[in-house]
Amino acid sequence: MRKPGDLILGLGKSPSTCPRCGEVIERPVFRIEKPKLLIVEGKDEESFFGAVIAHLGLTDIQVTEVGGKRNIRSALKAIAKEPPFSKVEALGVTRDADTDPSAAFKSVKAALAAAGLPSPKKPLQPVKGIRGST
Amino acid sequence: MKKRSATNKQAQQAAQAVAEKLVPYRSRTKAERDFLRFASFEINNFRCFDSFELSPLSLVNLITGMNGVGKTAILEALFLHIGATNPTCALRVNLWRGLGGAGEWTGMLWRTLFWQFKTTDPIRFVRTDSRGNKSTLTITIAPSAAAVTQDMTADMGIEFAKDLGRDLVLEYEDEKGQVSTVRGTPEIVKKGDVVQFQLKVEPPVAQTPFPGIFLNSWRQGLAEEEVQRFSGLRISKQDEMVLDVLKRMEPRLEKLEILSPHGASMIYGHLRGYNEPVPLSLLGDGVRRVTSLVLAIGSARGGTLLVDEVDNGIHHSVMPSLWEAIGRAADLFHTQVIATTHSLECVSAAYEAFSRRRSYDLTLHRVDRMDGMVRAIAYDRESLEGALSLPTEVRG
Numbered sequence: 001m002r003k004p005g006d007l008i009l010g011l012g013k014s015p016s017t018c019p020r021c022g023e024v025i026e027r028p029v030f031r032i033e034k035p036k037l038l039i040v041e042g043k044d045e046e047s048f049f050g051a052v053i054a055h056l057g058l059t060d061i062q063v064t065e066v067g068g069k070r071n072i073r074s075a076l077k078a079i080a081k082e083p084p085f086s087k088v089e090a091l092g093v094t095r096d097a098d099t100d101p102s103a104a105f106k107s108v109k110a111a112l113a114a115a116g117l118p119s120p121k122k123p124l125q126p127v128k129g130i131r132g133s134t
Numbered sequence: 135m136k137k138r139s140a141t142n143k144q145a146q147q148a149a150q151a152v153a154e155k156l157v158p159y160r161s162r163t164k165a166e167r168d169f170l171r172f173a174s175f176e177i178n179n180f181r182c183f184d185s186f187e188l189s190p191l192s193l194v195n196l197i198t199g200m201n202g203v204g205k206t207a208i209l210e211a212l213f214l215h216i217g218a219t220n221p222t223c224a225l226r227v228n229l230w231r232g233l234g235g236a237g238e239w240t241g242m243l244w245r246t247l248f249w250q251f252k253t254t255d256p257i258r259f260v261r262t263d264s265r266g267n268k269s270t271l272t273i274t275i276a277p278s279a280a281a282v283t284q285d286m287t288a289d290m291g292i293e294f295a296k297d298l299g300r301d302l303v304l305e306y307e308d309e310k311g312q313v314s315t316v317r318g319t320p321e322i323v324k325k326g327d328v329v330q331f332q333l334k335v336e337p338p339v340a341q342t343p344f345p346g347i348f349l350n351s352w353r354q355g356l357a358e359e360e361v362q363r364f365s366g367l368r369i370s371k372q373d374e375m376v377l378d379v380l381k382r383m384e385p386r387l388e389k390l391e392i393l394s395p396h397g398a399s400m401i402y403g404h405l406r407g408y409n410e411p412v413p414l415s416l417l418g419d420g421v422r423r424v425t426s427l428v429l430a431i432g433s434a435r436g437g438t439l440l441v442d443e444v445d446n447g448i449h450h451s452v453m454p455s456l457w458e459a460i461g462r463a464a465d466l467f468h469t470q471v472i473a474t475t476h477s478l479e480c481v482s483a484a485y486e487a488f489s490r491r492r493s494y495d496l497t498l499h500r501v502d503r504m505d506g507m508v509r510a511i512a513y514d515r516e517s518l519e520g521a522l523s524l525p526t527e528v529r530g
Contacts, residue, residue: 030524067523074520081511082526083504114516 032084034062038092039076041069045094069095069104073111080115091117091130169436170263171470172212178258179249181207188510189262192497193464195472196444196484197510199501199530204508205474206231208501209348209440212472215259216346216438218271218306220339221318230350243320244275244302267309269343274303278319308343345437347430351446357415361392361399363429368392372432372467379428379463383455384421390414401425420452424459431463431471439464444473445480453483461491481528485518500530 038053038061040046046065053061066075072095079085093112097104105123112119118129174189182204188197197205210227217223224247233246245251257273278299302318319334367373373390381387389404393411402411415422431439448456464471475481481498488496498513513521513528521528 028525030526064524066520071520071523074516075524076520077517078513078520078524078526081500081513081517081521083502083511 030064030079032062032079032082032088034060035087035089036061036092037079037088037090038063038094039072039079040065040094041072041096042067049094069107072108073114076111076115076117080117088130169468170265170267172261172438172472173264173266174262175208175212175215176258176260177208177211178260179252179255180211180247180257180259181249183207183211183508184249186508186510188499190497190512191470191472193470193495194461194484194488195470195497195499196481197472197474197499197501198476198481198528199474200503201476203501203503203530205501206350206442209350209442209472209474211259212438212440213346213348214273215261215269215271216344216440217342218269218304219314219316220342221302221304221316221335222333222339224273224302224318225333227348230352244300247273263309269309270307272305272307274305276301276303276317306343345434346440347434347438348440349427349430349442351443357398357400360401360426360429363433364390364392364401367429367432372435375463375466376425376428376432379459379466380421380425382462383424383459384417419447420449420455423448424452424456427456428459428463431460431469432467434469435467436469438470438472441471441473443475445475445477448480450477450479450483453477453479454487457484457487458490461487461495464495476529478529481518482522485515485522489515489519498528500528502530 038049040049040063042065046063049063053063064075064079066072072093076093093108095104095108101123109119118127120127171193172191174187174191177183177186177188179185182202186204186208188195188208197208199205213227214223224244228243228246231246233242245253248255248257253275257271259271261269263269278301300320304316304318305313306316307313316339317336319336321332321334323330323332364373364376367376377387377390380390384403384405386405386407387403388406391402391404391411392399393402394400401414403414403417404411414425427439427441427444430441444456445453460471463469484496484498488494494515496515496518498518499510500513501508501510518528520526
């Protein structure tokens, strides 16, 4: 399990210059860069979904791994607090069902609720609520 | 039987010894028993804020944000509310900003307090305490009731005379709905050849509603103030609690006392292995700084400590000890702490330190300017953990 402060690399987490103060940020920082976000468990999922999205020619989806299923809830709460989140049009969350798909789905629903976000009644069922979109 | 009796007696003596040792922790004042901290705070028409809210507030709070976004102004607003019946607090916050002298002579004495210098609208601060009670401070400018002595103002220039005719009026409505009004009247007093500025306060300030201390970025760690604070805690027999906190950072520390071998009074520490007491300032900036903060927390017992740039001059390796000390002292003295920082290491250390505590009583408030409006986003334990893990930019 990742600890706060650990360095990670992934889409939307590249070392960059702060757009507001000009500071060169050596550590990778997560930024919302695309209108659609897909939150995934780990690096394998990030690579897989990244490849699928590229294959489909989709360019408006940002895939972000959160370092394990246990981090989905805290990551969603943090991401929802990012000022650019108000401009996000769609949010997807994937999670390994493991041995209990129902419990896994409930866990994601609870994480979305904790972040103040709407959640669907069933898996793969879109729900409106983020800027009126799905 | 005799043997059991002796054992009981020993146990009683041991319990009594422990109880005596714990006396400082038990003897809480009425203010502490009734400790009501800020649960939320609203700011209207002050400095860079048209309208702003800080909520929810924990026992310890850390405010982050870009330069110029208003972090210091938030502390100033809290300070003015804490000293709600004392107009000189308004002068002090301007003085700390470097607006004191210049303001007095250029007609900016009060205007800089108001959002966009609009003195026509009142400044309003609303505190909601941990029981949901509200208390409101309203600040307005009103024509001075006192006559302006023309021959005194003649030398001062027309601009200055503008503010001589304006009082700062504080109207404070406490949580029971009782309203008190205090006026601060700027005056020029000529004593011999010396012309002095002063603020006449009417009626004189009896007691501010809440205990509180503001440590701004350049006033932190003034030896004279620390000696005064330690003396106050010693007199009220609470110095042991300060020692208790500091021992965790410097285990060799056995006792603190004030000595003045060369005239000026200083705080000295008795260290195990040393033949004579050592000035606290020689124990390193980390210990010195933590001592300064713990003394301020102790002196603001049952109230609020406001700290601007809490990480100022602190090496990152000392940050965890700093936050452990702040957390423990805030708990022991029932003092709410509200501090600002630019440092990610400071934020991480605070999170780590409070995660190890029995109760996580920390909130991070990231202040952002979005579409011309300034707003604060609060991070509880879980969201801060997520923000530090991803990591997002929690410094604003």
